[in-house]
Amino acid sequence: MCDAPVLVIGGGPAGVAAAVSLAESDHRVVLVEQRDRLGGAIHRQPANRDIVHSLHGRHHTRNWRALNERLSAVQGKIRILYNSVFLGADDTGHALIEDRALGRTLSAKAAGLLVAVGAIEHIEPFEGWQLPGVMTAGGAQLMLKETGRFVPGRTLVVGSGPLIFAVAAQLASAGAPPVALVERGTPWRAPGAAFRLLASRSTFAETMRYGSIILRKRIPYKTGTGIVRAEASGSVLLVEVTSDTGRIARYEVDNLVISNGLRSNQIGLPRTSESSVYPILHAGDCREILGADAAIEDGAFAARKLVALLKGAPTPSPSHELEKARKLQAALRKLTSLDHSELVGDPIICRCEGMKRSDLLKLGNGRSAFETRLVGRFGTGPCQGRFCRASVNRITGISAEELSGRNHQEQRWPLRPVSIASLCSVTPFQTEFEQEPILLQPANAVSSKR
Numbered sequence: 549m550c551d552a553p554v555l556v557i558g559g560g561p562a563g564v565a566a567a568v569s570l571a572e573s574d575h576r577v578v579l580v581e582q583r584d585r586l587g588g589a590i591h592r593q594p595a596n597r598d599i600v601h602s603l604h605g606r607h608h609t610r611n612w613r614a615l616n617e618r619l620s621a622v623q624g625k626i627r628i629l630y631n632s633v634f635l636g637a638d639d640t641g642h643a644l645i646e647d648r649a650l651g652r653t654l655s656a657k658a659a660g661l662l663v664a665v666g667a668i669e670h671i672e673p674f675e676g677w678q679l680p681g682v683m684t685a686g687g688a689q690l691m692l693k694e695t696g697r698f699v700p701g702r703t704l705v706v707g708s709g710p711l712i713f714a715v716a717a718q719l720a721s722a723g724a725p726p727v728a729l730v731e732r733g734t735p736w737r738a739p740g741a742a743f744r745l746l747a748s749r750s751t752f753a754e755t756m757r758y759g760s761i762i763l764r765k766r767i768p769y770k771t772g773t774g775i776v777r778a779e780a781s782g783s784v785l786l787v788e789v790t791s792d793t794g795r796i797a798r799y800e801v802d803n804l805v806i807s808n809g810l811r812s813n814q815i816g817l818p819r820t821s822e823s824s825v826y827p828i829l830h831a832g833d834c835r836e837i838l839g840a841d842a843a844i845e846d847g848a849f850a851a852r853k854l855v856a857l858l859k860g861a862p863t864p865s866p867s868h869e870l871e872k873a874r875k876l877q878a879a880l881r882k883l884t885s886l887d888h889s890e891l892v893g894d895p896i897i898c899r900c901e902g903m904k905r906s907d908l909l910k911l912g913n914g915r916s917a918f919e920t921r922l923v924g925r926f927g928t929g930p931c932q933g934r935f936c937r938a939s940v941n942r943i944t945g946i947s948a949e950e951l952s953g954r955n956h957q958e959q960r961w962p963l964r965p966v967s968i969a970s971l972c973s974v975t976p977f978q979t980e981f982e983q984e985p986i987l988l989q990p991a992n993a994v995s996s997k998r
């Protein structure tokens with residue numbers, strides 16, 4: 549067995565697949581997960597054992613169960629740090645991890661680093677997206693998966709991309725059918741792309757399943773229609789949407805669920821390196837949005853590549869499955885107009901600092917990324933530009949990398965806000981493995997019953 553452990557960040561499908569594959573290749577692994585369970589975005593675990601959900605396709609449940617079985621088979625080679633947030637790593641293998649349970653920061657030295665921290669949700673700003681009652685599709689899913697319930701009242705689901713379709717069906721299955729599903733794209737105008745879905749049996753089956761729930765529950769499905777604004781009126785939200793043909797519709801609702809798809813997330817991550825001394829690789833959704841099945845494939849591929857780099861052996865080629873997933877994602881983007889965007893009015897762009905589009909324009913033309921951050925305060929809040937960077941780019945042309953400071957520093961520590969008290973108590977991390985058994989999923993985590 550190799551001596552120094554490999555650090556894998558993220559306990560979603562990609563991170564777990566990578567950790568398991570590394571352990572099966574006789575590497576010791578430290579798997580770091582910020583939450584108290586594994587599962588990532590798709591297999592978010594219920595808050596207690598009484599809650600059982602089956603929100604996603606059955607093949608996802610089967611895949612996750614298989615991954616868990618492989619994980620139990622390599623106990624002793626993987627140590628899982630829960631409630632622990634990866635803060636960054638330097639080029640020589642030193643990483644900082646905040647142990648949130650004990651309020652201290654651990655410093656670890658690893659043989660290699662594999663980062664699988666998942667995607668970020670993309671939201672096109674509109675006036676009112678910061679109001680109480682507005683939440684992202686991911687937030688709505690999180691509530692459903694953790695509690696099995698949703699906020700009472702009338703809910704409107706608006707945006708673009710496959711996630712809103714899934715969430716509308718999932719809300720309906722949980723007894724909270726939305727008053728309407730409003731999609732900016734017009735899927736039937738891209739029959740070629742729709743045909744491509746047939747190439748993936750599991751995606752096609754999942755789409756059909758969601759579609760049949762939406763039909764059965766008679767949820768009105770408007771396409772070619774985008775949101776204009778939302779405003780608060782007493783305790784309700786007034787939401788205005790407009791179609792491609794200029795038809796305006798207004799909804800009075802209690803909850804507004806929004807999403808414009810997912811984006812890869814490399815903000816602040818250590819750059820990838822194929823050095824044999826200290827390889828750094830990214831995998832899963834944070835590298836490229838390819839879906840949950842491909843995230844498992846990508847995690848395993850990154851693990852094989854890392855093993856080869858550590859040995860100084862030739863690196864493997866990516867599997868054919870990843871290329872298939874890429875084509876499928878391109879078709880989904882085409883079907884749901886994920887690449888199209890338009891800003892109306894003067895919406896808040898940076899929710900961390902409450903800065904609007906007009907604040908950005910007031911900075912004037914020709915401002916550098918540095919000035920936009922320091923003078924305009926865009927990209928400097930706790931989310932570090934994860935939410936505003938796409939809009940800043942659209943309005944000013946400043947790229948996401950420039951806004952996140954990549955042109956000025958190689959990496960951006962810490963990746964997440966950390967208290968000074970925690971940083972002041974940096975403790976070297978002991979990597980003994982056999983002392984602690986790994987904590988597997990609770991029994992209901994892989995149930996497929998509702």
Ligand SMILES: Cc1cc2nc3c(=O)[nH]c(=O)nc-3n(C[C@H](O)[C@H](O)[C@H](O)COP(=O)(O)OP(=O)(O)OC[C@H]3O[C@@H](n4cnc5c(N)ncnc54)[C@H](O)[C@@H]3O)c2cc1C
Nearest residue numbers: 558560561562582588589590634666686832833839840843
């Ligand atoms: C909101 C949302 C909803 C989705 N819904 C569906 C769906 O309904 N159906 C479907 O098929 N696919 C869905 N997907 C896509 C699917 O979840 C992903 O393709 C898949 O989970 C990607 O796996 P991953 O391991 O790359 O990332 P993730 O599953 O996102 O896992 C990343 C893990 O890293 C952890 N992490 C992040 N940052 C840190 C840090 N600094 N330190 C320590 N840990 C960290 C996170 O807590 C998480 O557990 C959804 C994705 C998102 C984001």
